Amino acid sequence: MTEQRGATRQSGPAEQRRTTERRGLLGRLAARRAPRRVPGPLPRGAVAAEARDVAVRLGGRLVLDGVDLAANVGEVLALVGPNGAGKSTLFAALAGDVDVERGGVWVCGRPAEQWGAAELALRRAVLPQSSSLAFPFTVAEVVAMGRAPWAGTPAAEDDSRAVAEAMAATEVEGFAERPFSALSGGERARVSLARALAQRTGLLLLDEPTAALDLRHQELVLRICRRRAAAGDAVVVVLHDLGLAAAYADRVAVLSGGRLVADGPPASVLRAELLSEVYRQPVEVLPHPSGGAPLVVPVRPVGGAGPRGTEIAGDR
Amino acid sequence: MTTVDGTRTEAPGGSDRRGPGGGAEAVDKPAGGAVVRRASATVLTLGLVGALVVCALLAAGIGAYDIPLGDVVGSLAHRLGLGGAPLDRVGESVLWNVRLPRVVLAMLVGASLACAGALMQGVFGNPLAEPGVIGVSAGAAVGAVAAIAFGLNFLGNWTVTGLAFVFGLATVLLVYALSRSGGRTEVVTLILTGIAVNAFGFALVGLFVFFADSAQVTQITFWQLGSLAQATWPKVFAVLPCALLGLLLAPLYARKLDLLALGERPARHLGVPVERMRLVLIVVVALLTAAAVAVAGIITFVGLLVPHLLRMVAGPGHRFLIPGSALGGALVLLAADLAARTLAAPAELPLGVLTALIGSPFFFWLLRRTRRRQGGWA
Numbered sequence: 042m043t044e045q046r047g048a049t050r051q052s053g054p055a056e057q058r059r060t061t062e063r064r065g066l067l068g069r070l071a072a073r074r075a076p077r078r079v080p081g082p083l084p085r086g087a088v089a090a091e092a093r094d095v096a097v098r099l100g101g102r103l104v105l106d107g108v109d110l111a112a113n114v115g116e117v118l119a120l121v122g123p124n125g126a127g128k129s130t131l132f133a134a135l136a137g138d139v140d141v142e143r144g145g146v147w148v149c150g151r152p153a154e155q156w157g158a159a160e161l162a163l164r165r166a167v168l169p170q171s172s173s174l175a176f177p178f179t180v181a182e183v184v185a186m187g188r189a190p191w192a193g194t195p196a197a198e199d200d201s202r203a204v205a206e207a208m209a210a211t212e213v214e215g216f217a218e219r220p221f222s223a224l225s226g227g228e229r230a231r232v233s234l235a236r237a238l239a240q241r242t243g244l245l246l247l248d249e250p251t252a253a254l255d256l257r258h259q260e261l262v263l264r265i266c267r268r269r270a271a272a273g274d275a276v277v278v279v280l281h282d283l284g285l286a287a288a289y290a291d292r293v294a295v296l297s298g299g300r301l302v303a304d305g306p307p308a309s310v311l312r313a314e315l316l317s318e319v320y321r322q323p324v325e326v327l328p329h330p331s332g333g334a335p336l337v338v339p340v341r342p343v344g345g346a347g348p349r350g351t352e353i354a355g356d357r
Numbered sequence: 358m359t360t361v362d363g364t365r366t367e368a369p370g371g372s373d374r375r376g377p378g379g380g381a382e383a384v385d386k387p388a389g390g391a392v393v394r395r396a397s398a399t400v401l402t403l404g405l406v407g408a409l410v411v412c413a414l415l416a417a418g419i420g421a422y423d424i425p426l427g428d429v430v431g432s433l434a435h436r437l438g439l440g441g442a443p444l445d446r447v448g449e450s451v452l453w454n455v456r457l458p459r460v461v462l463a464m465l466v467g468a469s470l471a472c473a474g475a476l477m478q479g480v481f482g483n484p485l486a487e488p489g490v491i492g493v494s495a496g497a498a499v500g501a502v503a504a505i506a507f508g509l510n511f512l513g514n515w516t517v518t519g520l521a522f523v524f525g526l527a528t529v530l531l532v533y534a535l536s537r538s539g540g541r542t543e544v545v546t547l548i549l550t551g552i553a554v555n556a557f558g559f560a561l562v563g564l565f566v567f568f569a570d571s572a573q574v575t576q577i578t579f580w581q582l583g584s585l586a587q588a589t590w591p592k593v594f595a596v597l598p599c600a601l602l603g604l605l606l607a608p609l610y611a612r613k614l615d616l617l618a619l620g621e622r623p624a625r626h627l628g629v630p631v632e633r634m635r636l637v638l639i640v641v642v643a644l645l646t647a648a649a650v651a652v653a654g655i656i657t658f659v660g661l662l663v664p665h666l667l668r669m670v671a672g673p674g675h676r677f678l679i680p681g682s683a684l685g686g687a688l689v690l691l692a693a694d695l696a697a698r699t700l701a702a703p704a705e706l707p708l709g710v711l712t713a714l715i716g717s718p719f720f721f722w723l724l725r726r727t728r729r730r731q732g733g734w735a
Contacts, residue, residue, distance in 0.1 A: 136622075136626065138622055138625075157630070158625050158628050158629060158630045158631075159628040159630070160628075161626075161628070162626060162627050162628030163628070165626075166626065167622075167623070167626040169620075169622060169623060172619065172620075172623070173619075173620060174618055174619060175482035175483060175484065175617075175618040175619075175620075176482075176484065176618045176668065176673035177668075177672075177673055178615070178618060178672070178673055178674070179672075182615075182672075182674070183619075186615060186616055186619065186627060187627070189612060189613075189615075189616055189627050189628065189629075190627055190628040192612065240627070
């Protein structure tokens with residue numbers, strides 16, 4: 042299934058300036074918002090988001106130091122690395138959530154901070170690592186919140202289709218009317234993903250979308266990423282599962298100690314010596330028996346505290 | 358066949374096969390619960406408006422000097438030039454100089470408090486937030502009590518009300534300024550600052566009470582208990598601009614408040630300028646509450662109870678919740694004020710005491726019930 046793009050995407054080659062306000066005088070006074078520019082499609086291969094020499098300091102510690110990374114249109118980019126490597130900080134920088142100490146983040150050709158929140162929301166959607174909800178909105182209402190940025194633009198006509206498609210793609214229609222707060226962690230994660238998909242932006246940022254999911258839904262989420270990339274979006278996804286990254290990403294970026302240590306196609310980046318050093322855990326990289334995507338397997342000691350079945354009789 | 362480009366179809370009939378059919382079906386099928394909610398919101402709005410009108414007419418008639426419902430309607434119609442007939446001189450004076458200002462003031466104060474409560478809960482994404490949390494009541498109390506204790510009267514009869522309003526508003530702005538750092542406001546810092554300022558405010562009130570003479574202490578105590586007994590048309594017109602401004606501005610933020618339920622960052626990702634909206638709404642809350650507290654004293658639980666009750670019936674969407682809370686608050690305070698002045702007649706129960714007395718057990722029941730139904734708060 043290819044997701045159908047909103048009508049706005051076909052409407053023009055470049056950014057179009059449109060007055061999108063359809064409010065009364067009082068509404069305009071209260072909102073005081075400049076007219077939003079509705080984005081046109083980005084050409085394939087263009088850079089949708091880019092970190093240039095980004096350094097971020099949190100709590101006095103330099104958690105990112107001189108990172109250059111670009112998310113290209115039509116590509117799934119996986120961010121991997123050990124705990125504390127700076128994946129989430131880099132992700133937050135790309136999402137425009139943290140102030141950078143040095144360098145900058147560009148989104149759709151402009152520094153992220155020059156976009157207003159409303160205009161940025163038409164260009165990039167973000168799936169946070171965990172989601173909570175203060176009030177008991179239903180699943181369908183939560184997914185529909187993803188359409189809020191388009192209110193007052195011609196794309197608002199696609200609202201119900203975008204919501205329905207996002208819910209179908211993430212398989213959450215079955216509990217559309219249940220309150221979000223009554224769902225399990227994995228169900229919540231899929232609903233939040235549906236909300237981000239319904240936003241239908243050219244840049245999709247997903248922070249560990251598979252963390253709470255079972256095997257089937259992990260695969261489902263990564264297939265959705267591929268479809269979005271094929272349809273002309275840029276997808277950035279933080280992953281812990283190197284097997285998923287190897288199978289689905291066009292490019293893998295490896296972070297370690299706040300620096301980018303590798304960036305390239307999975308086959309060239311996911312090498313045993315690099316990963317063993319970065320994760321401080323010996324790993325083997327084997328070609329998958331069918332297809333040849335790299336399979337990353339930890340090297341496990343035999344005997345003692347090793348895997349079950351390899352204990353030496355004398356140890357017990 | 359498995360390839361890196363993700364076109365895996367090893368599971369026939371898997372999710373990929375759902376295809377456009379699944380989507381189209383979901384488009385055609387209206388979301389059941391949402392429709393029920395929308396319908397119940399409409400029914401509830403009509404019901405609230407109807408109950409408010411009936412209650413207002415009853416409250417205008419009932420009291421020490423009883424005026425039959427028909428005569429109330431007749432006198433109203435007469436003044437509006439729609440036929441009807443005026444009452445006798447005493448009746449006309451009781452109705453137009455005593456009852457009606459009180460009825461209108463009760464509705465304005467109730468609407469302001471409940472609407473402020475709904476906004477507050479939405480702004481902080483916390484179902485327990487109340488305007489009192491950011492120091493409006495404490496500030497207003499300091500102003501009012503200072504005016505009484507020091508015998509200030511530079512604004513004549515308006516001194517207590519005026520000082521309560523100014524102090525309430527100033528306290529909120531102070532709390533907001535204190536809890537702001539680096540261009541952002543953390544909700545927890547804001548609430549903790551509010552708690553500290555509340556404690557300081559009520560300590561000042563205690564200090565003023567300590568130095569006041571016994572007549573002043575009585576006056577202070579009654580101000581704090583909350584009452585609409587001093588309602589006059591000038592008071593109505595003093596509250597009206599604040600209440601109207603707040604009540605008209607609040608619904609414009611309904612959809613954005615829905616998004617804020619996701620949290621600050623997700624709301625920002627969806628295009629909500631969170632900081633600016635929060636500042637505007639806190640000022641709106643301060644205006645609504647300071648005006649209400651200034652004329653009516655401290656009336657608790659309306660701001661907490663009404664939004665909760667409506668959320669339970671019609672769902673948490675702010676597009677209904679905000680105007681609905683205004684209607685519901687007007688109705689609740691009108692009924693409470695009617696009860697306050699008739700239950701123990703000829704004596705009059707303090708309104709703030711009555712709302713808390715009935716409100717707190719009811720709220721407790723509501724909490725238990727809501728929690729059981731939705732399986733937790735978040």
